[in-house]
Amino acid sequence: MFSRERVTFNLKSETKKDVIDELIDILIADGKVSDKEAFRAAVLHREEEFSTGIGMGIAIPHGKSDAVNEASIVFGRSDAGIDYESMDDLPAHLFFLIAVPMESSDLHLRALSEISRNLMHKEMRDQLMSCQTYEEFINAFK
C-alpha cells in the first residue's frame, strides 16, 4: 500500500485545502488516481462530515471513488505543522491520504485498518515524526 514514490517528509502546503491537493497530486503523478476532481470531491465530502484531523498531530484524509485505480496511501510530513481543523485544535504533522476504489478487496481494507490502529500508539507516532528515509518509515510499521 505504501511506496517510495508516495512518501514525502517535506510537505510545502500551509493550509488544509492546499495539503489535500498536494497529497492528491502525488497520487496522480504515480498513476493511482485517474480523475483528480472526482477523487478530491470524495475526500472533501468526507472532510465535511467531520475533519479527519484526529488530533495527536495526525490527519487521515481518505476517499472512496471510482477514480481510484488501486488502493494506495500517500504519506506526507510537515515539520512546521498545518492547521487541519483537528479535534484537538493543534496543527497536524503526519498526513496519510488514503485512496480506495469503489470495489476494493478486503485485503486492502484490512491493511488500512491495521495502519489506522497502529497510529493510535505513541511510539509509532514518535518514529514517524523522526524518520528520514523510506526504509525508516516502512520499519516503523513492522
Added chain:
Amino acid sequence: MKIIAVTSCPTGIAHTYMAAEALQIAAKEMGHEMKVETQGSVGAENVITEADLKSADAVILAIDTNIDKSRFQGIPVVEASVKDAIKDAKGLITKALAAKPVSARVDYAEETNGNGGKSKSGIYKHLMTGVSFMIPFVVAGGLLIAFSFAFGIHAADEEGTLAAALMTIGGSAFGLMVPILAGYIAYSIADRPGIVPGMVGGIIANSLGTGFLGGLIAGFLAGYVILAIRKVIKLPKSFEGLMPVLILPVISTLVVGLILIFVLGGPVKSINDAMLAWLDGMSGTNAVVLGGILGIMMAADMGGPINKAAYTFGAATIAQGEPSGVMAAVMAAGMVPPLAIALSTVLAKNKYTLEEREAGKANWALGASFITEGAIPFAAADPLRVIPSMMVGSAVAGALSMLFGATLAVPHGGIFVLPIPNAVGNLPMYILAIVVGSAVGGLMLTALKKKKA
C-alpha cells in the same frame, strides 16, 4: 470490569479502527477488560458474542452510523461519536462504568438463531422495530378511548364534552398506529428515507381499511422499494444531493401508493363485501356455529376487512334498537384478544420482552373496553402464533355467548355497558363466556409462544 464496545464510522476505513484501538489502549491502562466490535467496510469483525453480553459491565457505542442496539438492552450504555473515542477514550470508559442500565437485561438468545451468533433474520428485526414504535400509540389511544367510555357509552357523541375530546385524542393516536408501524418497518429496512413512503403507505392502508396487516405490507413494500431505487438509480456525483430530498421520497411514495391503491385496494374491498354477503346468508344457521364463526372473524385480522365485516354484521342487527345475540357474540369475541394476551404475559413472563409485558398490562384495560387494537402489536410481531390463538379464544367466546343466549343492545363499550340496565341480556353467563374465551386464547398462546430466555 469488562467493557464491550462497538465502533463504526460512515466510510469504515480508518476512524472505526482508530477508535477501537484507542479504547483498547485506554482500557489496558486503566486495568479493564475491553472487547471492541468494529463495523467497518469489511463488515463486522471481532463480533460481540452472547457470552460477552452476559459478562459485560458496560457498553460503549462509538458510532456515527445506525447500528442495532437491541442486544445491549439491560447493560449500561454510553453513546458517543467515533471521534469522542479517539479523543478521550478514558473519559468514555469512566462514563460507561458510571452509567445505569435503562431496562432489564434480555437474554441474547432471543436475537440469535443458533448459527454462530448471526442476528435473527432481518424481517423479524424490521417487524420488531415497527411494533416497538407502535406500542405507545396503541396504549395511549386505547386507554384514552376507554376513559371516554367511562363517561357513558354515548357520552362522546355530545360535542364539546370531555368525553368527546378524549375520544378525539384517543382516535388520533389510533389513526397513527398503522402509519407508525409501516413507517418504522420501512425505517428499519431502508433507514431514514423509508419513513416517508412507509408512513404514507400506512395512512393509505388505513383508509383502504386493510387493518394492521395492510400496514405490514405497506412497511415492507416501502422499505424494499427504497432499496430498489437506490440500486437502480445512480446519479452522477454532483447530483447525489438530490437523492435524499427529491428522488427517493417522491418516487418511493408514488410507487408504494400506486401499488397499495391499485393492487391491494381491490381485494380488500371484495373480501369485506364477500364476507358481509356470506354472513347475511348465514342468518338461518345454528346460532352457536354463527357465534364461533363471528369470533374467528373478529380475531382474524383485528381491524382488517374480515373483522370489519363481522362487526358491521353485528352492529346491523341492533340497528332497530333491539338487543341482539349476534352483537353480544361480536363484542365478546372482540374483547378476548387483548385479555388473552394480557393473561399470557402474566402466565409466561419469560416468553415476552419487557416492553411486551408492560403493554400486556394495558391490554387488561383495552380488552375490558372492547378495544381489540391492543392485541395488534403482539399480532404484528408474531402473527403465526398470535392470530390463530386469538381466533380460537374469540370463537369460544362468541359461541358460548350465543349458547347462553346473551344479548347486547349497544354496539360498543366493553365492561362499561355491562352495568347499564337492560343493555345486556343474561349478564353473568355473558361475562363467563368472555372469561372462558380469554382463558382458552391465553393458554393456547402461552403454549405456542417460544421462550425468550
